[in-house]
Amino acid sequence: MSKFPRKLLWPCWSAVAVIDRNQLALYLHVPFCWQKCSYCDFYSRPAEPKIVRLYLNRLAEELKFRGPDWQKPVTSIYFGGGTPSLLSPAALDKILQVIRDNYRLAPNPEITLEVNPGDLQSQTVLDNWQELGINRISLGVQSLQQVELKLLGRSHSVSQARRSLAFLAKSEYNYNVDLISALPGQQAEDHLQNLVEILQYRPRHISCYNLQLEPGTPLAERMKQGLLPEISEEEDARGYQQTRQQLKKQNYQHYEISNFALPGFKCRHNLAYWEFRPYVGFGPAACSFNLRERRKNQASLRDYLADSPRNPEVPHEISRLDQQDLKAEYLFMGFRLLQGIDRRDFRSFFQQSLADCYSREIAGLKEEGLLAESGDKIYLTGRGLLLANHVFQAFL
Numbered sequence: 001m002s003k004f005p006r007k008l009l010w011p012c013w014s015a016v017a018v019i020d021r022n023q024l025a026l027y028l029h030v031p032f033c034w035q036k037c038s039y040c041d042f043y044s045r046p047a048e049p050k051i052v053r054l055y056l057n058r059l060a061e062e063l064k065f066r067g068p069d070w071q072k073p074v075t076s077i078y079f080g081g082g083t084p085s086l087l088s089p090a091a092l093d094k095i096l097q098v099i100r101d102n103y104r105l106a107p108n109p110e111i112t113l114e115v116n117p118g119d120l121q122s123q124t125v126l127d128n129w130q131e132l133g134i135n136r137i138s139l140g141v142q143s144l145q146q147v148e149l150k151l152l153g154r155s156h157s158v159s160q161a162r163r164s165l166a167f168l169a170k171s172e173y174n175y176n177v178d179l180i181s182a183l184p185g186q187q188a189e190d191h192l193q194n195l196v197e198i199l200q201y202r203p204r205h206i207s208c209y210n211l212q213l214e215p216g217t218p219l220a221e222r223m224k225q226g227l228l229p230e231i232s233e234e235e236d237a238r239g240y241q242q243t244r245q246q247l248k249k250q251n252y253q254h255y256e257i258s259n260f261a262l263p264g265f266k267c268r269h270n271l272a273y274w275e276f277r278p279y280v281g282f283g284p285a286a287c288s289f290n291l292r293e294r295r296k297n298q299a300s301l302r303d304y305l306a307d308s309p310r311n312p313e314v315p316h317e318i319s320r321l322d323q324q325d326l327k328a329e330y331l332f333m334g335f336r337l338l339q340g341i342d343r344r345d346f347r348s349f350f351q352q353s354l355a356d357c358y359s360r361e362i363a364g365l366k367e368e369g370l371l372a373e374s375g376d377k378i379y380l381t382g383r384g385l386l387l388a389n390h391v392f393q394a395f396l
């Protein structure tokens with residue numbers, strides 16, 4: 001959902017020069033939603049009980065079948081979607097059991113459940129998730145203004161969002177709150193008002209994405225027809241600036257373009273993507289990356305279910321990445337982190353120095369004031385973060 005904004009906090013250097021890639025992040029795509037949000041182009045379908053049951057059986061088959069390919073220790077499990085919180089505790093338990101039986105779990109893996117606020121309206125629900133071993137919640141609040149939730153086509157209300165936040169705040173849960181900014185007609189102050197209220201609940205992690213108008217979505221169509229006010233880039237940049245200042249004052253570390261965390265609460269799962277570590281995705285439309293090739297399951301529940309149980313493999317495509325593609329993706333992901341990339345890690349991964357591959361591009365971007373260096377680290381400057389897409393294109 002995020003554009004590539006604009007911003008710089010002083011980078012916080014990681015002590016780790018070479019990233020440990022002998023670990024695995026697991027992603028489960030749950031392709032069901034209560035209703036389709038007006039801005040969403042993720043793959044999801046209405047949650048019909050019979051189809052959900054078939055999906056769960058198929059998911060278990062896929063997990064078992066692909067397990068032997070992935071022997072690295074699993075450090076994170078992420079239920080995303082879609083709306084995984086619409087699954088019953090029994091369904092979530094079944095999936096987790098299949099994972100435990102077929103994968104090598106690292107000690108204390110991070111297990112995240114994406115939650116729609118409407119699905120967290122009692123303490124019992126939260127207790128159930130905790131009992132299953134789910135130790136991180138990512139709550140899709142998006143806004144605390146009813147008019148904005150309506151514009152986004154969200155199925156939950158502001159009062160439901162506040163209620164779910166209150167349960168989380170009372171608990172010991174490590175939880176993230178998702179917010180969307182840069183809505184049509186939204187002023188920076190409207191977004192700030194959402195943020196200030198969210199901060200009263202003290203989530204461990206906050207993701208602030210600005211709205212992406214995905215072609216073909218109802219919201220993008222309404223914008224195209226001139227039915228909604230234009231999104232102002234200046235207002236967006238002002239909102240981002242205020243967000244950063246507000247969160248910094250409250251001790252949140254800005255560690256990725258759109259993500260902020262209290263000390264010790266960065267999202268371990270998402271770091272796998274940004275740090276170019278292997279991950280494996282299950283369910284329709286889920287992606288996997290084994291450090292050489294990318295696999296994408298077909299975005300069709302019908303096709304996903306079609307051959308079950310005769311053929312345990314689900315329909316998918318594989319793209320082999322050549323060295324040039326890999327390097328570009330490595331930089332694209334690594335520069336999203338405010339700490340940037342480490343020359344020693346690049347050299348260890350590609351057996352070539354960053355200077356040998358990109359000295360001309362780096363020199364040009366430094367001259368433009370878009371990249372800066374400190375020791376072995378190279379990272380986007382404040383101006384570079386504002387023009388991140390321009391930076392990424394230089395390496396393509």
Ligand code: SF4
Nearest residue numbers: 033036037040081082
């Ligand atoms: S809940 Fe999430 S996945 Fe489902 S339609 Fe809304 S934005 Fe898309």
